[in-house]
Each structure stands twice: as C-alpha cells, then as structure tokens.
Amino acid sequence: MTPKQFDNKLSGSSFKLQPLYKQVEEHVIQLIVEQHWKPGEMLPSEFELASQYNVSQGTVRKALNSLTDSKILTRRQGVGTFVSEHTGHQALYRFFPLVADGEKPELPKAEVMQLRLLKSVSTEILNSLGLKAKEKVIFLSRRRILNGEYCLLEDIHLPYKYFKELLDEEEIPHTLYHFYQTRFNLTVHKTVDKIKAVLARASDAKALEIDRGEPLLKFTRVTYSLDGKIIEYRVNRCRSDRFHYLVDLE
Amino acid sequence: MTPKQFDNKLSGSSFKLQPLYKQVEEHVIQLIVEQHWKPGEMLPSEFELASQYNVSQGTVRKALNSLTDSKILTRRQGVGTFVSEHTGHQALYRFFPLVADGEKPELPKAEVMQLRLLKSVSTEILNSLGLKAKEKVIFLSRRRILNGEYCLLEDIHLPYKYFKELLDEEEIPHTLYHFYQTRFNLTVHKTVDKIKAVLARASDAKALEIDRGEPLLKFTRVTYSLDGKIIEYRVNRCRSDRFHYLVDLE
DNA sequence: CAGTGGTCTAGACCACGCT
DNA sequence: GCGTGGTCTAGACCACTGT
Numbered sequence: 001m002t003p004k005q006f007d008n009k010l011s012g013s014s015f016k017l018q019p020l021y022k023q024v025e026e027h028v029i030q031l032i033v034e035q036h037w038k039p040g041e042m043l044p045s046e047f048e049l050a051s052q053y054n055v056s057q058g059t060v061r062k063a064l065n066s067l068t069d070s071k072i073l074t075r076r077q078g079v080g081t082f083v084s085e086h087t088g089h090q091a092l093y094r095f096f097p098l099v100a101d102g103e104k105p106e107l108p109k110a111e112v113m114q115l116r117l118l119k120s121v122s123t124e125i126l127n128s129l130g131l132k133a134k135e136k137v138i139f140l141s142r143r144r145i146l147n148g149e150y151c152l153l154e155d156i157h158l159p160y161k162y163f164k165e166l167l168d169e170e171e172i173p174h175t176l177y178h179f180y181q182t183r184f185n186l187t188v189h190k191t192v193d194k195i196k197a198v199l200a201r202a203s204d205a206k207a208l209e210i211d212r213g214e215p216l217l218k219f220t221r222v223t224y225s226l227d228g229k230i231i232e233y234r235v236n237r238c239r240s241d242r243f244h245y246l247v248d249l250e
Numbered sequence: 251m252t253p254k255q256f257d258n259k260l261s262g263s264s265f266k267l268q269p270l271y272k273q274v275e276e277h278v279i280q281l282i283v284e285q286h287w288k289p290g291e292m293l294p295s296e297f298e299l300a301s302q303y304n305v306s307q308g309t310v311r312k313a314l315n316s317l318t319d320s321k322i323l324t325r326r327q328g329v330g331t332f333v334s335e336h337t338g339h340q341a342l343y344r345f346f347p348l349v350a351d352g353e354k355p356e357l358p359k360a361e362v363m364q365l366r367l368l369k370s371v372s373t374e375i376l377n378s379l380g381l382k383a384k385e386k387v388i389f390l391s392r393r394r395i396l397n398g399e400y401c402l403l404e405d406i407h408l409p410y411k412y413f414k415e416l417l418d419e420e421e422i423p424h425t426l427y428h429f430y431q432t433r434f435n436l437t438v439h440k441t442v443d444k445i446k447a448v449l450a451r452a453s454d455a456k457a458l459e460i461d462r463g464e465p466l467l468k469f470t471r472v473t474y475s476l477d478g479k480i481i482e483y484r485v486n487r488c489r490s491d492r493f494h495y496l497v498d499l500e
Numbered sequence: 501c502a503g504t505g506g507t508c509t510a511g512a513c514c515a516c517g518c519t
Numbered sequence: 520g521c522g523t524g525g526t527c528t529a530g531a532c533c534a535c536t537g538t
Binding site: 045046047061064075076077078079080081 | 522523524525
Binding site: 069070094095097099189190191192193194195196197198199215216217218219240244245246247248249250 | 319320344345347349439440441442443444445446447448449465466467468490494495496497498499500
C-alpha cells in the first residue's frame with residue numbers, strides 16, 4: 001500500500017510523510033483549534049474516526065491515547081472520548097503551582113485591580129509575547145487570596161489581537177485559563193516559568209500587606225496555546241513566608 | 251484464555267490482577283532494581299521477552315514504550331532497548347533547573363565543602379527522608395559554580411543505610427545522580443521541590459560572595475528512586491540576581 | 501545482510517456506564 | 520443490552536543500524 005494522507009494542505013511540496021497516527025493527531029488538534037469540536041464535546045467513536053480517515057481502529061487509538069497523555073483529550077471507558085475542558089480539580093491546579101505551607105493545594109480567589117489597553121508597551125513585553133512593535137497589548141492586574149491572606153500579585157499582559165472583547169467584559173472569572181478556553185477558544189497547553197527571589201517594593205508591600213524589603217518569589221510566565229501561539233505574559237510576585245512554589249519532576 | 255501471571259510472589263492472596271503489560275512493566279523495573287539489567291545494558295528483543303513472558307510481542311512493546319516514556323528505558327531503532335543511564339546531556343539537565351539569565355543551560359561544577367555522618371538529626375530531616383528516630387544520616391554540602399560564579403549552596407542529607415560506602419569515597423563526582431545510579435544502584439526517578447524566597451544569612455553571603463540580606467531562592471528537594479524509596483533530602487540556596495529557576499509545564 | 505524497533509492492520513474478548 | 524474504550528493477539532511490512 002502506498003502512504004496515505006487525508007489532507008494535502010500542509011505538504012504541497014515533497015516533504016517527508018508523517019506516520020498515519022501522527023497525521024490523525026494533528027488533524028484532530030486542528031479540528032479542535034477550529035472549534036469543530038469544542039471543549040467538553042464528545043468525539044466520534046474510534047471505529048467511526050477510523051473509517052472517516054481510512055485507517056484501522058488501532059491507529060486511531062494510538063493517536064487518541066497520545067492526545068490523552070498530553071491532556072488534550074479525556075477518555076472514559078464505557079462513555080467516550082472528550083475534548084478536555086479546563087475545569088475540574090486536576091485541570092485547574094495543573095498550572096497553579098502555589099501552595100500554602102503545610103496545607104493541601106487550594107484554589108485562590110482573584111480580585112481584579114486594573115484592566116486596560118496599554119498606551120505604550122516595553123520591548124521586553126513585546127518580545128516575550130512575540131509581537132511586533134506597535135501591536136497592542138491588554139494589561140490585567142489581579143491580587144489573589146489564599147487561605148484568607150493576600151498571597152500573589154499578577155501583572156498579566158495579553159495580545160490585543162486575541163483578546164479584543166476582553167475589555168468589554170463585565171465580570172472576569174477567577175479561573176482565567178478556563179475562561180480563555182471557553183470565551184476566546186485559546187486552550188492553554190504549556191507554560192514556562194522563570195523564578196527569582198526579590199525584595200518587596202513599597203507598592204508590593206502595600207498591596208500584599210507585608211513589610212517593604214521582605215523576600216518575595218517573582219516568577220515570569222509565558223503561556224502557549226494548543227497551536228503554539230503565545231497568549232500571555234505574566235509577572236507574578238508572591239509572598240514567600242507562608243507559601244511556596246511546588247515543582248514535581250518525574 | 252484465563253488471566254495470566256508470570257510470577258506469583260506478589261499476589262499470594264486474591265488481589266485484582268493487573269493487565270499483562272503492567273505486569274511486564276513491573277517485572278522489568280524489578281529486574282533493573284535487582285541489577286539483573288544494569289544501566290547502559292541492552293535488554294533482550296521484544297520477541298525474546300514476549301516468549302519468556304508468554305505474551306505477544308505487542309504487549310511487550312506496550313510495556314517497553316511506557317517505560318521509555320517515563321525515562322526508565324531508551325530505545326533506538328535498529329539497535330535495541332537499553333536501561334537508561336543518567337549520563338548524556340538530556341538526562342543530566344533533567345533534574346537541574348537553574349539557568350543563568352540570558353544564557354543557555356549549562357552544567358555547574360561542584361565543590362565539596364563537608365562530608366560527614368551527622369551526630370544528631372533533626373526530626374524535620376528524619377521525616378523528610380522517611381526515617382525512624384536514631385537512623386543515621388550522611389551530610390554532604392557543596393558549593394556550585396556556574397559561569398565562573400558561585401551560584402548555589404547545597405545541603406544534602408542521605409540515609410546512611412543506602413550510602414554507607416560514600417564516607418570512604420575519595421573523590422565525589424560533579425554529577426551526583428549518575429553517581430548514585432552507578433555506584434549505589436539508586437536511579438533517581440522523581441523529585442519534589444518546594445521553592446521559597448529568603449534573605450541571605452551571614453554564612454550564605456560569605457560562601458556565595460554576595461552581601462548579607464540579598465534575596466536568595468531556597469528550594470528543598472525530596473528525591474525518589476525507581477522503586478519509590480526516598481534517597482535524598484536537599485536544602486539549596488541559590489543566588490537569584492543572575493540566575494533563575496526554570497519550570498516547563500506541558 | 502540479519503536483527504532491531506516502528507508502523508499498521510484485523511479481529512477477539514473484556515470491563516465499564518448507561519438506559 | 521448496547522456502545523464505548525481497554526487489553527491482547529498474530530502477523531505483515533517498513534526503516535534504521537551495524538557487520
């Protein structure tokens with residue numbers, strides 16, 4: 001049999017052909033990105049997909065399992081295969097690394113402090129967001145509360161081109177990543193944090209109700225969507241006396 | 251066909267039977283832990299393993315691929331399947347998260363400052379290592395150098411029962427985890443870091459050649475071996491002015 | 501060339517969740 | 520009971536590596 005391909009959009013010229021299961025994976029991702037299947041929706045069964053793509057059920061299975069490993073799909077035996085929705089405990093904690101010392105992880109509340117279009121944008125922010133000069137950026141700052149204490153200040157920078165409608169939003173939910181997914185069709189897939197220790201500036205101290213000069217954890221985060229777009233650049237400052245940043249590596 | 255099991259050591263009573271590929275995985279891990287196959291060694295081919303275990307080649311493949319995903323094995327097409335050796339760039343960086351700002355990741359040098367058996371051990375250390383009172387603990391402290399600067403102080407606590415021979419060692423290599431693996435048959439499989447920001451104490455400042463009161467990253471690490479033993483408890487203090495702790499989540 | 505892992509197929513049976 | 524995903528098999532062919 002000759003190698004197959006469902007969709008020749010990508011390979012006008014003679015590129016090396018991907019394995020079939022990879023092609024299925026990529027096509028499924030594309031359909032999710034294009035909102036053909038939305039978060040929470042059920043996909044067709046393995047057999048249906050197999051016949052649509054003209055491959056065997058085992059090949060579809062390999063693709064779906066791989067996407068399940070990378071948290072893009074969720075499978076439930078006896079029920080079906082679903083597009084992951086970033087709700088539910090596991091998904092919500094996945095990208096939130098702060099834990100109160102000696103406590104179980106808990107989701108913080110968020111208090112919006114500012115939301116506006118930036119008039120001028122530093123080149124650091126532009127670079128971090130992968131934007132060209134003069135592209136517009138939305139600024140959102142929040143204060144988060146864990147265990148009844150202010151724990152974290154977030155300065156969030158969002159490319160205006162993806163989040164235009166955000167400025168008209170009345171209420172902004174606490175769980176931003178789920179909000180990005182449902183409201184803007186941007187599924188967070190990867191984050192890169194750079195963590196440093198700094199001293200609290202006067203403004204930090206005031207907002208967190210601590211003393212100036214206390215040590216804080218500062219982490220900058222770049223956030224990527226399913227299709228590899230940079231969708232967010234954050235600078236976070238966090239009290240470190242009763243909270244820590246948790247990293248599991250396995 | 252009735253469910254199989256190669257080895258009834260584990261299930262004297264009537265426990266729920268694991269899937270075959272899981273049983274293969276666990277048995278392979280056991281053989282590695284028992285040093286039947288040592289780091290770097292090649293495993294038998296899929297067909298050989300399949301006939302030894304009396305399962306199909308596909309089942310063995312599923313097990314081996316899963317162990318490859320979790321970095322326990324390394325497979326090379328056309329060559330064979332090998333027990334991962336914690337050497338080679340990727341493996342060495344896997345558990346070393348510190349990066350100099352604006353530079354490519356680089357492996358630091360290490361300078362041993364102390365190596366001794368602790369006379370008394372705090373309960374915090376005992377608990378972190380999962381030891382009972384009166385169990386002995388080895389203390390190893392090091393200073394690490396990245397880009398020609400002191401960047402990191404490590405206080406490493408090791409259960410004496412696993413590392414007895416360490417005290418007689420003349421030279422301790424820079425890459426400890428590879429050393430644990432080859433010298434003590436302890437393969438590092440998982441680490442948990444808790445990160446905080448603290449101020450440099452006088453002793454930190456002196457050792458790192460910085461000013462007292464500078465903000466430092468402090469991270470405590472608990473390290474687990476392949477078979478789930480706790481093999482290390484570290485308290486690290488790191489300069490944060492020109493270095494950061496990097497976390498990729500995907 | 502022989503031997504290895506990588507891909508793909510086709511089909512059997514099981515375990516689970518729903519109705 | 521029916522449809523779903525989960526496990527397992529057997530066998531074909533491909534791609535890579537080393538001799």
